[in-house]
Amino acid sequence: MSSAKKQTQVRLEPGVLAAGKDAAAARGLDFNRYIERLIAEDTSGARAAGMAAAQRLIDTHGAFLDDLEAGMDAQYATATDTSPRGAAA
Incomplete structure (x- = not known):
């Protein structure tokens, strides 16, 4: 075979x-x-189509996604801050 x-x-x-x-x-x-x-x-062409769709998503909703990510980063930083400055606050 x-x-x-x-x-x-x-x-x-x-x-x-x-x-x-x-x-x-x-x-x-x-x-x-x-x-x-x-x-x-x-x-x-599937990869190009996927990349184009991803770019459209970023172009349309990029600011919202940036704000969402910043909020999640800030929440995580606050929850995990073990520095002396963070502990004193």
């Missing part, structure tokens, strides 16, 4: 390989499937 898939070899820096394997695992994919999916998304 032969496979229609072809094998290739890619040389990656250790950090890039580790990041790729971590990203694959986070998505529940094996590394080969992850790479195949990245190439398919990049060459089919």
